Amino acid sequence: MVGSNEIIKVQNLMKQYGDFTAVNGISFNVYEGEIFGLLGPNGAGKTTTLEIIETLREKSGGEVWVDGKSVDDDPNEIKKIIGVQLQAAGYYPSLNLTELLSLFSGLYNVDIDKMKSLKSVGLEDKAKSKYKELSGGQKQRFSIATTLINNPKIVFLDEPTTGLDPQARRNLWDLIRGIRDNGTTVVITTHYMDEAEQLCDRVGIMEAGKIMTLNTPDALIDELLATGFTKQKDVKGANLEDVFINLTGHEWRDD
């Protein structure tokens, strides 16, 4: 499924805010058609890195190419082929979802089937609801719908599952896998390691502006085991989350 085509190339990327170095000379590639996870604690530089690739932020040094275009030369061409989900809101609160989709179809200069778009994220019942009336999970799903409007080659999702309940998270995972299966590359940041393990084809772990390691989740686990690491407690065949999901079901909730 994952091609060897490098759709995003980052070389020696630097970002400084005054004396503070948020991103410290990182290099990595994202391959076409994969789900690439950027992991790390708060303040590690994930969002800054993402926003530089999205052409929302100026870099202090290094090079970034998206689909062969440099962020220095072609920011507007890059914006046409990417979809961006921001960590926090970003929509007129008092507009309903259909109206917001009209706005974004205008902003991207594309004509879309709004109901189909809402259906793809399970919000067809909320077409006439105002954005501010949505629950956290619904807001995230709607946000993802707007990232898909221009049929992008890459979508960027910044902590899309933070604050969601287990059902909403799982259903968002299905949604994200579906996006990848349609041939779109996904770049995602998260705090949840179970999520990264389930979802990502490859992950990079960031700490203090540097990428500490980068590989498939499996390979990273094997590398750790190879050093002689053992978990202190034996893992059972299921965990508490499995119990929770088993009891409360998989359905999307209007939480």
Next chain:
Amino acid sequence: MKKYNQMRAMLSIAKASFRSTTRSPSAVVFTLAFPLIFILVFGFIGNSGGVRVHIAVDNTSDTLNAIYKILDNNPAVKLYADSDSEIYRALKKGDLDAIAHIEKQDSGYVVKVATSDIAVQNGQLFKGIIKQIISELNLAAMPNIALPFSMEDQPVIHGREYKTIDFILPGQLGFSLLSTGVFGTAFVFLNLRQTLVIKRFFATPIKRPFIVLGEAMSRIVFGLIGASFILTLGHFAFGFTMIHGIATFLTMMSLCALGLIIFMGFGFVVSGLAKNESAVPPLANLITLPQFLLSGTFFSITNFPDWLQPICKLLPLTFLNDAMRKVSFEGAGFIDIWKDLGALGIWGIIVYALATKLFRWE
């Protein structure tokens, strides 16, 4: 691939922003409710009183002459009758503008006018009326002299009735445009920054100036809908004068658009200066309140002390109010109000130069 059309993107922002504005209670209150309440209040209070000079003729006057008759029939002059001591007391209090004493002498009639220093303007106005009447009567009394002009049967003072609403409505309209422009623009851009709506726009291919244009366009359309509503209601419900009908209405609307664009510039300045939402109202009030009080919104700026008037006359809202009153009541066209337009233009240049310096995207 089709070429990306910035205009289409801009119009979609304008539409979304307009929808968002119509759902914001504060925008509706500022643009429509406030001016309408003032107009309703003044519409009802002021309906009876046009601008008139209040005059009494004293008891010893000769009332069988032509001057008296003409005064009595003049709609701009209201004649009162009372005892002499009462009318002089009224003159002192400013309830009367002047007292006329008409005396028959050998050579003819002499009118002696007593005015007070409280009502200087109306006193002067009344003296002017008397002088015109006298000069006409004198001319009429000289039938043997061939004059190139005849003034025979012309009524002396026409005086279109200048109703309170004709003064109040343009002032309220101007103030509504000022608050819509300043508060609306300042809050909208601050909110867009805070809710990250503008950041989400940045992630789409629209260029930044088109985002501002789209937002501005929606405010202008909203403001003009409010203005047309106020003008229409004022005209049909309270007899607001628009002398050339629809042409005056359209001139008024163009003036409103110009005023709104300039006032929005103040809004951009406030939005650039304010660090957060709570800093907006004081800054915005600093711009709107002085103009509300000093720009002839409720009463003519001639009521202010002499040292204050030059300042009043420099405020942008004063120019807009004056221009709107000249257009609606006197039927002035754009050429007649070029001074006001020029002054507004200068304000526009100053404000937008400041706004572009201060405007922050994040």
